[in-house]
Amino acid sequence: MSFALRAICLVILLGGLLPVALAQSAPEAVLVPVADESESARDRALGEAMNVMLVRLTGDAAVTGTDLAERLRASAERYLVGFSYRAADEDAGMRLAVRFDETRLRGALGEAAVAIWPAPPPTVVVWLAVEQAGERFLVDGEQGAALRERLRAAAASSGLSLLFPLMDLRDRRDLGYADVAGGFADPVRAASARYAGEAVLAGRLRISDDGAVAARWLLLPGAGEPVNRWQAEAGGTGPALASAVGVLAERLRPVYAYVPDPEAGRRVALTVAGVESLADHRRLQGYLEGLTGVERVVTTAVSGTQVRMQLAVSVDEARILEALARDERLGEADDGYRWR
Template identity: 40%
Template sequence: MVWLAVDDNGQRFLVSDSSLDPFAEALRDAAQHYGLPASLPLLDLQDKHAISFADLWGGFPGPVQKASERYRPQVVLIGRVSRSSSGWNGQWSLLGAGASQSWIVHGDTAEAIVHKGISGATGLLATQYAVVASDETSRLVSVQGINRLNDYARVQTYLASLSPVDQVQVAMVSGDQVRFSLKLNTSEQSLVKLIRLGRVLQPVTTEGDAPWQFRLIQ
């Protein structure tokens, strides 16, 4: 769940799920790129009664957590984005995943600020779920539902973007199924937790010694 407050030269507003502005579009693009579930609030009457722009801009976690309850998110990401004479500034806070973290980013465009926010959240979540392994390990992962070259590129790029993965290689192709060999720098448990957080691959089975089975979410 992402709560995003924007101050664009004095024009202040919250970004909703139905927004068509560049902020909502950039957030959806960044979330898809990093494979991170990042929904926006409806900002209907219930939300507006529960939280205000001032609550978000002031960094008060109580109203944010209360307003987020109806959505039952695993984590909550708060973004405060403002325009300055030198570009754009953003202050991001991640609530949940066993900790509360905040960071500041700068960029030339509002889109860059949003991408840096999602990127930072992805990195923090990866750190929370990472368990350092004693040796570099490998894992075979099979992905079904790869019917086009774009599907293959999407899965390979996604797997390579995950922090536990150092290297991705294709081990076998059979019909719509591709088996990837992943070289890991952390435990296998870290990898599967991150994949389940995302919206790119859906687990099919992890039983036995066979390679992990996933299906590409279209």
């Protein structure tokens, strides 16, 4: 056994099989307008920030109109981690940056039987085809970059994480403008496999000279789920992308959102070979922690280059196994998986 793997074993033994938990980073701030620094203005802004946070956790804009949301707004300070005032430009005005205790809010939603996104939330691979001013292109880091960032921001407000392809030689070889614009599911699904997202969204935006948008969307929600298609029109790219995110969240919620059950204690056991160094172990652990629905990763044993791990999950085991099967970094082995 290498020195690095002995170090892994030593950590496990000294910690009494100490759970290797997800890193607890500071909760992401919610930014909302605030009139001034008075207490009354701050209280109103805290209520609005609570609305933003509830939509982010649930993906459901209608949650803000419920009795539960009203109670949570009224008691927003109970869930408050901290806040600060931020100056903005003259048009935007002052902003209040609010940080809530996400774990407590998730617990409150679970007690009220409100479905929430798993942590981390579903990752959606996005392909965008754009037709504008006589030009047709697939959005990448240069062409259509502003559209990409606007869509990413809209998705974040609904608690969704977007992953845009690299658009390197491999992507351009595997998928063309016509595949995305035409909504052909098979080539879109095949080209997306390298990114291991939970779902795939492909859209075609036809932008007129006056800014009006005619959009066509294809959603592949996940293995075994039916293909979704829809069309929409809007007066501009902002409304068109916001509308698409609304439909996206609505159609992914039945697949991925869940009502937390603290008594469920779901666990998934994995055996992974090919872990030859401490660096390999860290990369594997980080990968597993990043899977949607994985709340904690525990290394339970190390034997040679083989590692046994236990995952505490908030989604069905089948969802985790599907994600593992899609990722190129793991290959199936006789007794589990092999890290590549």
